[in-house]
Amino acid sequence: MSDMRLIVAGAGGRMGRTLVKAIAETKGLTLAGAIDAPGSAGIGRDAGELAGLGANGVAVTAETCPHYLTFAAEDVPDGATPFKCCPPIREAANRELLWEGLRSGVVGCVVSDHSPCTPSLKRLDTGDFGAAWGGIASLQLGLPAVWTQARARGFGLADVVRWMAERPADLVGLAGKGRIAVGDPVELLAETAEV
Numbered sequence: 001m002s003d004m005r006l007i008v009a010g011a012g013g014r015m016g017r018t019l020v021k022a023i024a025e026t027k028g029l030t031l032a033g034a035i036d037a038p039g040s041a042g043i044g045r046d047a048g049e050l051a052g053l054g055a056n057g058v059a060v061t062a063e064t065c066p067h068y069l070t071f072a073a074e075d076v077p078d079g080a081t082p083f084k085c086c087p088p089i090r091e092a093a094n095r096e097l098l099w100e101g102l103r104s105g106v107v108g109c110v111v112s113d114h115s116p117c118t119p120s121l122k123r124l125d126t127g128d129f130g131a132a133w134g135g136i137a138s139l140q141l142g143l144p145a146v147w148t149q150a151r152a153r154g155f156g157l158a159d160v161v162r163w164m165a166e167r168p169a170d171l172v173g174l175a176g177k178g179r180i181a182v183g184d185p186v187e188l189l190a191e192t193a194e195v
Helices: 013-026 047-057 066-070 092-104 142-152 157-171
Strands: 003-008 040-044 060-064 107-110
Touching: 060 092, 066 092, 066 142, 092 107, 107 157, 142 157
Parallel strands: 060 107
Antiparallel strands: 003 040, 003 060
């Protein structure tokens, strides 16, 4: 299973939650948790199986996070609790499915799943995954991690900007955000890496 969320845009409130649940049940999806935003629910699903979810005029998009595009379960050392997140990091083959989902447009956004905690909550002393905090503190690493992995797969910086800025801003209705355009507010980050 890939690590993504099903987002049904414009379907808020009780009716929206009912719609999301109905879509999930119709498609054989299992909701991974409570619906945490209007028209949004966490699910786990293969990127290849998400392509048909937009049927019947319902706006559906899938998202993933930088750590799912960067790490692979088989490379996580035993007891390395800094890698614990929910859902967990999957195998390299799954990571490549996520990249293919970005290439095809099935996966539309790469967003932060920033979940910081103190080192003691990660149980670095014991390496106990069961007791460790389940989140990745990665806000400061998201852009360089995604850009490094994207460039290695032949994507350009414009692709990364679309996934990490334009589409997320459009999805939540932030007009004039997530892009560099005449008349829009300027919010830039200066990177020193080669582009």
